[in-house]
Amino acid sequence: MRISIVGTGYVGLVSGVGLAEVGHDVICVDVDQAKVDLINKGVPTIYELGLEELLTKNVGTRLTATTDLRSAILSTELTLIAVGTPFNGEQIDLTYVREAARQIGEVLADKDGYHTVVVKSTVVPGTTADVVLPTLEAASGKHAGADFGVGMNPEFLAEGAAVVDFTSPDRIVVGGIDDRSRDALAGLYASFTHATVVRTDTTTAEMIKYAANSLLATMISFSNEIGNLCAAVGVDSVEALAGVHLDKRLSPMAADGSRVSPGFLSFLAAGCGFGGSCFPKDVRALIAFGHAYGSPMPVLDAVIATNERQPARMLELLRRRVPELDGARVAVLGMAFKPGTDDIRESPSLPVTHALLDAGAVVSAYDPIARSMAEPVFDGEVRFEDTLEDAISGVDAILVMTRWQHFERLPELMRETGSSAAVIDGRRLIPKTAVEHYEGIGL
Ligand code: NAD
Numbered sequence: 001m002r003i004s005i006v007g008t009g010y011v012g013l014v015s016g017v018g019l020a021e022v023g024h025d026v027i028c029v030d031v032d033q034a035k036v037d038l039i040n041k042g043v044p045t046i047y048e049l050g051l052e053e054l055l056t057k058n059v060g061t062r063l064t065a066t067t068d069l070r071s072a073i074l075s076t077e078l079t080l081i082a083v084g085t086p087f088n089g090e091q092i093d094l095t096y097v098r099e100a101a102r103q104i105g106e107v108l109a110d111k112d113g114y115h116t117v118v119v120k121s122t123v124v125p126g127t128t129a130d131v132v133l134p135t136l137e138a139a140s141g142k143h144a145g146a147d148f149g150v151g152m153n154p155e156f157l158a159e160g161a162a163v164v165d166f167t168s169p170d171r172i173v174v175g176g177i178d179d180r181s182r183d184a185l186a187g188l189y190a191s192f193t194h195a196t197v198v199r200t201d202t203t204t205a206e207m208i209k210y211a212a213n214s215l216l217a218t219m220i221s222f223s224n225e226i227g228n229l230c231a232a233v234g235v236d237s238v239e240a241l242a243g244v245h246l247d248k249r250l251s252p253m254a255a256d257g258s259r260v261s262p263g264f265l266s267f268l269a270a271g272c273g274f275g276g277s278c279f280p281k282d283v284r285a286l287i288a289f290g291h292a293y294g295s296p297m298p299v300l301d302a303v304i305a306t307n308e309r310q311p312a313r314m315l316e317l318l319r320r321r322v323p324e325l326d327g328a329r330v331a332v333l334g335m336a337f338k339p340g341t342d343d344i345r346e347s348p349s350l351p352v353t354h355a356l357l358d359a360g361a362v363v364s365a366y367d368p369i370a371r372s373m374a375e376p377v378f379d380g381e382v383r384f385e386d387t388l389e390d391a392i393s394g395v396d397a398i399l400v401m402t403r404w405q406h407f408e409r410l411p412e413l414m415r416e417t418g419s420s421a422a423v424i425d426g427r428r429l430i431p432k433t434a435v436e437h438y439e440g441i442g443l
Pocket of ligand 1: 006007010035084158
């Protein structure tokens with residue numbers, strides 16, 4: 001199929017590359033000329049394992065990027081909208097979605113033949129039917145269903161594993177206003193034969209995405225609440241939650257007694273809080289949406305409240321070992337909100353680092369991938385180092401903020417360099433007895 005993708009960020013680029021790889025002709029559209037130029041040169045604008053390889057393989061043949069939305073719509077049969085949907089403090093901000101729909105609609109006015117427009121951005125239930133569809137109709141002067149199709153296809157890729165998640169999906173939600181729209185959308189994924197396909201209306205498709213993200217965020221805050229209680233009563237949450245994981249409904253048992261250990265269990269672990277461009281904003285947007293419908297969401301209110309308190313726990317643990325932070329030298333390991341990505345949006349590392357600076361600490365930082373994203377945030381106040389060794393050299397304390405595998409060698413490195421710095425482990429990555437002075441979340 002010939003498809004266009006409006007918005008070439010994390011989701012748009014990974015989707016574009018993934019769909020080109022399975023044989024579609026893809027035009028990625030973005031308003032950012034610099035992004036478009038890099039993509040056309042085969043340079044990924046974000047870090048994801050495997051992305052560069054697939055991009056260089058497909059760019060110039062099955063994948064091109066452009067700022068020219070009009071020509072992209074005119075020369076394709078289906079368009080995915082993958083623009084950002086931030087939370088504006090009160091509710092989901094649909095500015096970019098509305099604008100993309102308006103621009104697409106204006107082109108549809110001049111286009112002969114049927115075209116399908118699919119929302120891939122995460123939008124609150126009802127948005128495709130009540131905002132995108134009328135915007136397309138108003139801008140095109142045409143009728144949804146008769147002249148063009150409208151679909152909703154939420155994206156479930158997780159940053160850090162985005163390429164694998166996109167190319168080997170567990171489910172494909174095909175939401176549409178009618179069968180013709182759903183058939184067109186399903187055609188995109190015809191070669192993804194292993195995934196379960198859910199055919200539904202657009203509003204259910206939107207709800208599935210929010211319910212899925214809210215469940216995972218809830219598991220994290222639940223674990224953090226248990227972890228904080230464990231710490232208060234002198235129990236190690238790693239041990240306690242490992243016992244919980246053995247419930248056969250969480251880790252099913254094979255006939256020989258061996259266990260299947262689902263990825264889901266990684267959400268049932270205490271840590272310094274969730275971040276990223278999805279969970280915080282999506283949970284907040286769903287809470288606001290619930291209130292607007294007269295359906296309060298106290299569980300999700302608590303999910304956010306618990307998550308917002310978690311970064312401060314890192315400072316509390318640090319003060320146990322280094323009571324006076326003014327002038328203390330502290331290394332922050334990890335700026336990305338999770339390993340495998342350069343995304344720092346809403347990363348707990350940001351409030352923790354700002355709090356350290358406010359307290360007068362001298363902060364060095366290291367992240368194997370996210371440095372270029374994080375460095376500008378601190379305006380020269382944080383010394384970003386090229387290596388883990390340099391970041392921890394001469395410091396009083398080390399904060400482990402991101403679960404980068406790379407940091408597992410910290411105890412060995414500290415032994416080699418004779419460092420006796422306190423390690424404050426926000427991800428429970430380091431064995432608690434592997435360093436002399438250790439504090440861990442949920443311990
Ligand atoms: P992003 O901010 O990385 O990218 C959005 C892109 O859209 C930007 O490059 C921006 O320049 C471009 N854009 C905005 N308006 C445009 C327009 N009118 N025409 C062309 N380009 C335009 O966002 P993202 O992280 O890719 O997220 C996109 C959507 O997907 C959001 O709704 C998000 O919630 C959802 N989502 C994200 C992830 C994730 O892991 N990042 C996963 C699943 C779903």
